[in-house]
Amino acid sequence: MLRLNPQTIKKLKRFRQIKRGYYSFLILMVMLGLFVVGELLINNRALVVKYEGEWYFPTYSAFHPGTDFGLPYTYETNYRELKQRFAEENSGNWVLLPLVPYSPNENHSTTGIFRPEAPSAQYQHYLGTDSTSRDILARLFYGTRTALFFAMAFTLATYVIGIAIGAAMGYFGGLFDLLFQRVIEIWSNVPFLYMVIIIFSVIPATFSIFTRISILLTVMVLFSWTSMTYYMRTETYKQKVRDYVASARLIGSSNTRIIFKHILPNVLATLVTFMPFTVIAAVTAITALDFLGFGLPPPTPSLGELLKQGTANLRTAPWIVTSAFGTLVVLLTLVTFIGEAIRESFDPKKFTVYK
Amino acid sequence: MNRTARNGFAGIVLAALLMACGGATEEGEVRDNTQEVLDYYAAHPDLFQFKTLADLPADLVWERGEGLPDLGSPDAKKGGTQYGSIQDFPRTLRYVGPDSNGAFRTWILDDVTLPLALKHPDTDYDFYPALASEWAIDDENGIVYARLDPAARWSDGEAITVDDFMFMFFFNRSEYIVAPWYNNYYNITFSNITKYDDHTLSVTMNTKKPDFAYQALDLRPEPQHFYKELGDDFVERYQWKFVPTTGPYVIRDEDLIPGRSVTLTRLQDWWAKDKKYFANRYNVDRIVLNVIRDANNVFESFKRGDIDQFGLNLAEHWYEKLPDTDPDVANGYIHKSVFYNQRPRPNYxxxxxxxxxxxxxxxxxxxxxxxxxxxxxxxxxxxxxxxxxxxxxxxxxxxxxxxxxxxxxxxxxxxxxxxxxxxxxxxxxxxxxxxxxxxxxxxxxxxxxxxxxxxxxxxxxxxxxxxxxxxxxxxxxxxxxxxxxxxxxxxxxxxxxxxxxxxxxxxxxxxxxxxxxxxxxxxxxxxxxxxxxxxxxxxxxxxxxxxxxxxxxxxxxxxxxxxxxxxxxxxxxxxxxxxxxxxxQDFYRIGHWRWVKYPEFFNHKSPSLATELHVHWIDEQLKQETLAARRAGQTFEPQIRVYDQYRLQ
CATH class of the missing domain: 3.10.105.10 (Dipeptide-binding Protein; Domain 3)
Structure with missing residues (x-):
């Protein structure tokens, strides 16, 4: 199993002592957990249906046409209506719905008119509806899920690339360093936003949402790994001439081992400092792209799209902008707190004494 | 938006070029293109012909557009000032050439100037007289004959004659005006214009589709005396000159406040003011158009009473921002009206x-x-x-x-x-x-x-x-x-x-x-x-x-x-x-303050805007009364009206 060295354990303990960061971390983990099983919480498909003695679990299965439950239509069952129907018939059939029984894409109006409706517990629209009567909580939840997972994948990818190339540049130096510096200088001058817009304008709409998100991720990573390399490079240069590296080399460690086993842990503090900023940058970027209309195709839920709707209906439907803005603030604050705590607890200066 | 920006840029480049060329011509030179125009006529003998009244076919059936429904309301009162808004200050007072085809053009061309005859807004392809007092249509040969109203005058007092129509062809076909669409239209649509005397002309069409008469009767003359200095510097020279108009509204130099507002003034002695189809229209003395760029601010200005009318086509405006329960509506200060019209519409x-x-x-x-x-x-x-x-x-x-x-x-x-x-x-x-x-x-x-x-x-x-x-x-x-x-x-x-x-x-x-x-x-x-x-x-x-x-x-x-x-x-x-x-969308709807009056039937069949035919009027006395009542908290009967006489089921 995972064997942590005492120093790491010490760091983790210290992280736990920084309450603000620790609790932020716990909250974020709970949120991530909820996001993973999101379909069980916010969905227009029932969790359980008991019909004529048979059990159905529609959440993750193929769609059930209305005819499966004795309804006269062949399209996806409306489980909210089914529940009501079973309740009226009182024949032992029942439906268990999720907490919020709406999908992010369906128009559900309580009046027959698609307009923003204020939050209402009675209709289970806990944050109200947007301008076409879609549930805001559902859209917010799935939009945030996309943004957060996107940001995590983005951070991971930029770090892997940035660390590998940056460390190699610093460690090997010489011509390799010189060459890559020039490449990075040129590459980082390509305007990122325009590239995203251009690339997205030629991607056919036939691609699935997942493919589109992956392409967006790839493009963003392609243009974002460069800044990481600079920090890695200078840090590695600094560490390279330290005695412990020389000793490692003397006893015959390979380059890979020296970089990843010896140098990397020592520069971790720098990297970790940037992590929350990277996550925030990714969330902001995907939100901004959606706000500008260059993100994911409608009707995909997203924070940016909600913000846009919110600003257009500022006076008549303030609950839209409040929800989206509030979520963004909470999310970014949590990540910032965690980042601060990590930085503080992983700072090597706390444990090292130079002689 | 893009196109506007591009046109603007083109305009700047063009202006810069013209300024660069300016040094070559002598300053203060008095130009007169009379001879150039005559030479042009002579060079195009098929297009421009000169005949005498004796050459006029004898069997023509002259129409005078009589017996059509009246336009506007006999109750209309002249006078008052109308306040409106424009999103942008007009880029030019020309109505042809670069930057001229903007939203402002309706105020100086489309809705106010007169062609030979106008299509009646309530009937299918019947015409009522405007500049022409009578006209005759030769279906067989695709020719429209017209006799100009001898009373017709440009706003600067000059008489409107057939020469202005001849000049219209010269003007619209010339390269000076930098308007390829007009160049092309006047090239391909018409094959001949003939002058019989100062007030009699005929126009021949290249094709004679059922609606050819509409295209001919819709011709609007250009004032030859005004464009004597027409040349390569047209765009710059005429940029801020108000063109004499056949219509009732002029813009005086002092009413043009760059970047802020434009004001139109009614001609008190407009030549057509007593004609049957114009007597009850164009009632407002002054039309003040202030520049308000943001759509939300326009609405706020309207709610404050700074603007008389506001288009409420969007459901958002009609139901959410100005609902029937709004105090100004419920107290009868602001009237809301829906008017169903009939016209071809964008095919969504x-x-x-x-x-x-x-x-x-x-x-x-x-x-x-x-x-x-x-x-x-x-x-x-x-x-x-x-x-x-x-x-x-x-x-x-x-x-x-x-x-x-x-x-x-x-x-x-x-x-x-x-x-x-x-x-x-x-x-x-x-x-x-x-x-x-x-x-x-x-x-x-x-x-x-x-x-x-x-x-x-x-x-x-x-x-x-x-x-x-x-x-x-x-x-x-x-x-x-x-x-x-x-x-x-x-x-x-x-x-x-x-x-x-x-x-x-x-x-x-x-x-x-x-x-x-x-x-x-x-x-x-x-x-x-x-x-x-x-x-x-x-x-x-x-x-x-x-x-x-x-x-x-x-x-x-x-x-x-x-x-x-x-x-x-x-x-x-x-x-x-x-x-x-x-x-x-088979209607339009507006909100207007109580002092803006409309005929009982509100508007005619085909307009897409309430003000298009200028049948409304402003009651200044009612304005003072309404504002005083609003301050004093006195209320009126709310007015939310639906005019569905032209609604198709």
Missing amino acids: GLWMNTSRPMLDDQNVRLGIQYASNWDLVIESFFRGDYSRMHTANDGFGSFSHPTIRARPFDIDKALEHFALAGFTTRGPDGILVNEQGQRLAFTITTGYTTMADILTILREEAAKAGLEFRIEVLDQTAGWQKVQEKQHDIGFVALGVGTEMYARFWDYYHSDNAYDDAFLEDGSVNPDRKIKVQTNNMEALASYELDQMIDQFVASNDVDEMRELSHRMQEFVYEYASFVPGFV
């Missing part, structure tokens, strides 16, 4: 590209027709205010088909047609698949970012019929471009339609605009044909049978034949089912 709908796989199957197209829930969009999104469009050619009077109705949303019928096309089983997500495993999924492309919501509603509904709509919202130019390049599956677009007599079929449905060499000599499909791009045949509709009808329609000059063909073609297109008609 789903245009299927029939050159695409699956969409070439009529059953798939029919299924899509039944799977598109426009009724829900109209009912829930537009709150039942809009109406369903029935064909792409609605609103052309008797030329529109009287009985065709758009297919309703019907899941069973849609499934039936999809099954005939081989799509019988639903996949795990409920979308139909055929035996080859193809999903029944199409992309809807649009450039209307504000209407993406409509498509998401259609998408949710279509899924019930086992059809997937993927939505692609591009920016306006890119969306239009994709459809023009015929790269779309289904395009959600609309083309603007002018108040013409009959629809344009060749543009939309002729195989010439679908493929290069669509058919072989014998009428069979050419196997090597290639899609033709950049045309308005957005359905790639190519039918030999339909082509014959269109050709016959284009060649015909007989109204009855054209009408019958028009109906048959619309039936064909309906059966072909490649266009899902969307919605039409």
Whole structure:
């Protein structure tokens, strides 16, 4: 199993002592957990249906046409209506719905008119509806899920690339360093936003949402790994001439081992400092792209799209902008707190004494 | 927006060039182009002819447009000041040339100047006299004769004569005005103008379609005496000069406050002020237009009473921001009015590209027709205010088909047609698949970012019929471009339609605009044909049978034949089912303060704006009374009115 060295354990303990960061971390983990099983919480498909003695679990299965439950239509069952129907018939059939029984894409109006409706517990629209009567909580939840997972994948990818190339540049130096510096200088001058817009304008709409998100991720990573390399490079240069590296080399460690086993842990503090900023940058970027209309195709839920709707209906439907803005603030604050705590607890200066 | 910006840039470049050239010509030089114009007439003897009254055909039947319904209300009072807003300060006071085709142009050209005769807004193609007191139409040769009203005067007092009409051709065909569209229009539409005496002229058309008289009678003269200095520097020289007008409103130099406001002043002694069709119109003495850039601020100004009227077409404005319960409305200070009108409207709908796989199957197209829930969009999104469009050619009077109705949303019928096309089983997500495993999924492309919501509603509904709509919202130019390049599956677009007599079929449905060499000599499909791009045949509709009808329609000059063909073609297109008609806004609605008065019937049949015909008036006394009452908390009967005399069921 995972064997942590005492120093790491010490760091983790210290992280736990920084309450603000620790609790932020716990909250974020709970949120991530909820996001993973999101379909069980916010969905227009029932969790359980008991019909004529048979059990159905529609959440993750193929769609059930209305005819499966004795309804006269062949399209996806409306489980909210089914529940009501079973309740009226009182024949032992029942439906268990999720907490919020709406999908992010369906128009559900309580009046027959698609307009923003204020939050209402009675209709289970806990944050109200947007301008076409879609549930805001559902859209917010799935939009945030996309943004957060996107940001995590983005951070991971930029770090892997940035660390590998940056460390190699610093460690090997010489011509390799010189060459890559020039490449990075040129590459980082390509305007990122325009590239995203251009690339997205030629991607056919036939691609699935997942493919589109992956392409967006790839493009963003392609243009974002460069800044990481600079920090890695200078840090590695600094560490390279330290005695412990020389000793490692003397006893015959390979380059890979020296970089990843010896140098990397020592520069971790720098990297970790940037992590929350990277996550925030990714969330902001995907939100901004959606706000500008260059993100994911409608009707995909997203924070940016909600913000846009919110600003257009500022006076008549303030609950839209409040929800989206509030979520963004909470999310970014949590990540910032965690980042601060990590930085503080992983700072090597706390444990090292130079002689 | 883009185009405006580009034009603006072009204007700057042009101005810079002109300034650079300015050094070459002598300053203060007095120009007179009289001889140049005469030389031009002489150089084009076919176009410009000079005859005498004796040459006028004797058997002409002169019309005076008598007996048409009056315009405006006899109760109208002259006077008062109207306050309005413009989004941008006009870029020029010219009404031709670079930057001139902006929203401001209606105030100095479209709605206020007079042509020979005007189409009556309540009837189909009847004319009432404007500059011409009478006119005669020679259907056989496509000639319109007209006698100018001897009283007609430019706003600077000069008489309006046939010379101004001759000069109009010189002006609009000249390169000086930097207006290629006008150059082209005046080149191809008319073949001759003849002067018989100072007040008698004739105009000959190149084609004699049923509505040719409309094009001839709509000619608006240009003041020759004003354009004596016309030359290469036209754009700059006339940039801020108010052109003498045939209409009732002038802009005085002191009323042009750059960047802030423009004010129009009524001519107290306008030559047509007592004429039958003008006596009760153009009532307001001063029209003040302040620049307010932000749409929300315009609304706020209106609510404050700084602006007299505000368009409430959007449901958001009508129901949310100025509801009937708003204190100003409920207390009767602001009146809300809906007016139903009749005119051809933009044809919003789903245009299927029939050159695409699956969409070439009529059953798939029919299924899509039944799977598109426009009724829900109209009912829930537009709150039942809009109406369903029935064909792409609605609103052309008797030329529109009287009985065709758009297919309703019907899941069973849609499934039936999809099954005939081989799509019988639903996949795990409920979308139909055929035996080859193809999903029944199409992309809807649009450039209307504000209407993406409509498509998401259609998408949710279509899924019930086992059809997937993927939505692609591009920016306006890119969306239009994709459809023009015929790269779309289904395009959600609309083309603007002018108040013409009959629809344009060749543009939309002729195989010439679908493929290069669509058919072989014998009428069979050419196997090597290639899609033709950049045309308005957005359905790639190519039918030999339909082509014959269109050709016959284009060649015909007989109204009855054209009408019958028009109906048959619309039936064909309906059966072909490649266009899902969307919605039409068959009304406009406004909010106006109590002191803005309208005739009892509110407005006439065809305008798209309440102020288009200038039949309203401002009651200054009522304004003082209303403002005082509002301060004192005194209330009036609320007025929320629906004028549906022109509503089609």
